[in-house]
Amino acid sequence: MSKKCFALISFVLVFGLVSNASAELVGQWKLDDGGGTTALDATGNGNNGTLEDDPVVVDGQFGQALAFDNSRVTIPASDSLTADLFQGSFTLSAWINPTRTGNTWQQIFRAWKVDGNSNDTLFINNDGTLSWRGRVNAAWAGGMCETAPDVVPAGQWTHVAVTGDGTNFRVYVNGALSQESAFQITDGTNETYYIGGNTGGAGESYAGIVDDLRVYNHALSEADVRSSMENQGGAIVKAYGPDPKNGAMLEATWVTLSWRAGDLAVSHDVYMGDNFDDVNNGAADTFQGNQASTMLIAGFVGFPYPDGLVPGTTYYWRTDGVNPDDPNSPWKGDVWSFWIPPRIAWQPAPADGVNYVDPDVELSWTGGFGAKLHTVYFGESLDDVSNATGGAAQSAATYTAGPLAKDTVYYWRVDEFEAPVTHKGDVWSFTTLPDIAVTDPSLLAW
Template identity: 70%
Template sequence: MFRKLTYVVSLIVVLGLVSNASAELVGQWKLDDGAGTTALDATGNGNDGTLEDDPTVVEGQFGQALAFDGSRVVIPASDSLTADLFQGSFTMTAWINPKRTGNTWQQIFRSVRASDTNDTLFINNDGRLSWRGRVGGAWAGGMCETAPDVVPADQWTHVAVTGDETNFRVYVNGALSQESAFQTTDGENETYYIGGDTNFGESYSGIIDDVRVYNHVLSEDDVRASMENQGGALVKAYGADPSSGTLHEDTWITLGWRAGDFAALHDVYIGNNFDAVSEGAEGTFIVNQAATFIVAGFPGFAFPDGLIPGTTYYWRIDEVNDTEPNSPWKGDIWSFSIPPKTAYFPDPADGAESVGVGDSLSWTAGFGAKLHTVYFGETFEEVDNAAGGLPQGTATFSPGELKQAKTYYWRVDEFDVIETHKGDVWSFTTEGAVAALDPANGAVDVTQTPVLTWAPGLGASYEVYFGADEASLELKGSGNLGSESYDAGQLEWDTTYYWRVDEANATNTDSPWTGPLWSFTTANFLIIEDFESYNDLDPADPASNRIFNAWLDGFDNPALNGSVVGNANPPFAEQTIVHSGNQSMPLAYDNAVGKSEATLTLASNRDWTVNGVNTLTIWFRGGSANAAETLYIALNDSAVVDNDDPDAAQKGSWTQWNIDLQAFADQGVNLANVTSITIGLGNRANPVAGGAGMMYFDDIRLYAQ
């Protein structure tokens, strides 16, 4: 106990010293200094740059900016803008408006020493971003490189690259675009360039605004906050340490963070309930303090009896400054988990399918476990009731050769010298069995009219069992190899259903095979569109379902409709910037022609009165670089409802829009027969020329609220 206490006290002293170390925005060049030859560093660190070869002062994303065409800004390394900055933890961000003409590869930002070292953010004429450098004396092209066309020509786009000594990440408009393994580049750099080092024939062509360099890594939320804050300040606490979601193998912890730019004090909230911490409920407020760390789970600190194994804790830091009118600034919710005393993370995972018949089993030992006892069998009851097994010292188990297409059960009890902790019963099914394709086992928010599909196993014929009672499934149909689907019909809302597919093959002595039990839960809402069904198959393929063939945009009439649905190259549906699931709809708008909209003709779910639904919900996300055009929804190509927020298109995070269906009914729409839904930007009734941007839409639903 005394050794541990000494360690904690020492740790606090060390952290108190470290918290004063430099960890900040080390350089910011707003590039709005007007005429002259100097680009001032807005941080006050003195990292001013010199304009060379006459970059032109133009209108920027914020105030003024510089247009480059064979020109550059030169910034020497310094005590804050260090020579080895990009070999550790860093972030570089900028607003760019590229021409995408001229040199094939163009340097947006570069640090360099002669020709033997460099770290460079490039843009290619095809619209890809690439973070590159020299590693081990050789050119490491594409250390972290995006797909083409992530940056359009002649439009403002926010770009960022981060490194945390584990990964590089490239962000576009506040969203992660590419992630790659970190590489340590060679040497130390002497000079930094905005617009490129023109000596290498890779100078940038276009406009750059508001360049920032941090000597630490920003999270995706922090990148977005930086993007949306033209002043450069980060008002919320950030840089959670340990990072959110960490599994912490001890019953005490030191939590640290980086202070928001205006913080004088910090309100600390910790608890084991997300909502309680978010709301600051009674018992979650811990302390108001100046330090940027706190110890929890040790006598004399928060949770003095220790943190509880098997528990997830949530924490939040609100930044406080009584001299600032906007104080306090509510922080994000972060989390960490203490592992359970029971075994966890089984491999194969619980419910796994297509497991090899010769595979071994493994797991992560429970917190403090010294010995493990494994029980293995062919039924849940057999394994759950087993006792008296022989303990072992390793967290692996070989069950021997198994049969194909069979479900097995296993359990691991953990002994921590004081007591035995009985484990959960896990299961897996070996290769050769049927496998659920859609919906996946355990899926939630499933449509109330699902068609169940599966991959065939060893059988030549099958039987489908289905029902809401796990213990008494009903035989619903049978078929032969090649017809692996079952239409479940109209199901109840918010109900869990179970299903199983048994197979038979008269030529195999192990036949028949009882399939694994699967489940799914229907949604408590009506799904109008979740964008999950779209693919990139060639139109000649009968299974082709491209998003722009369902959501009709301005392709056929660009003089009246400035919308373009889908990415320029596959995947056409967006797979990175999503609200839920795997896909969303990207919609580019250009209201030079007056309006931009896309329309989906509804083939099903036309009755918008079922189960008392009364609210249409749609999630959308824009960006601060977008033109502020009115967002609207139209039904049946007639009734229109505008979003109340005139700046909705500039929202850089996912935003929920709820619309009372009565607003459409009041305009004459028969809610029992909705034939189409249109998403648009502009003034639909009286189009006027406007601006452009990119929007994303997801999860269009009907709720009874």
């Protein structure tokens, strides 16, 4: 094949990825947001729920909680609250105060599958039985894990938890193991999570109060379950609920940071920078000041980063709760992050340096931040592709150069045009499948 470079200019959309930011506690709904239509995820992972059919704000085990009666909180699956949650290692816990009236089976929490006929559900029965059950294609997958009756009293607060580790399910009541059974997988993809009952499931809706429901992506030990139960009622001293959510992509050169204050904070020391260690250690040049507000603007004149945030950069930030009247102050916050995509093209497909690519491959990429036009150079010579200029215009967002030769290294580059500047892209490469003669009659394909 000729070493001549081919070029095109095309319009593309800018796509982004949001990373998963949490390693253990992937969702926590304190259910004390004071009404409205949102149940905030206190982990900062952005798994906020929507209140439907008017659950009522009431006094909870700790602060406020939600009382359910044919109502629910609906939470979509996400990068952290994953579509395969509960098929591996997990923990689900909550404080509940059931009426034990109404439906025989009452959903405290349900993971609803895409097929609409399968789910994983934590039930409380009106006889006080607590159970973790799975349904596959509208049929129950055995008893799963079910306690004896009357382990959960009516009209009293009880801490309940279920864990799965791939080998066993375990149900805990007030921090003590109540029932254990073999692990069972309910195949399917989780689409939506519900607290209090799923939409259209009035026959299994929960009647009672739920407070501080948590989901972990690993199985807690009995000691951990007990510790979690004992600590759930304590004051939340660290800031939480970052916006943008931790690990988010931001397509702008400015940002408004906001967060939820810890229970004891009266002001906040705010740190922001492009180095995790500096922010984590509170380096002087990352300190943006002490403020009463739970909001910080950056990227404008008169604010931090007056020249604007820089594309292609990950920024880290942290807020420490401050209360001069408390000897434990300040309370160091978690380090959160967001990132801005680069101005050059990124996320090539096939990936840079990959081998065994089909000669009929179609190339694609993600456009750089702010780019409107893109010029693609393609060929067998690294120098030619690296130094090429110009090129014919096309409107396609993909490029097919084939059929390509086998066992050949190809190079390609995408330049991004953001008027009046062109941002030269990196040179990527891939190698096509080798040309191997089939001499073994038992070899059916290569």
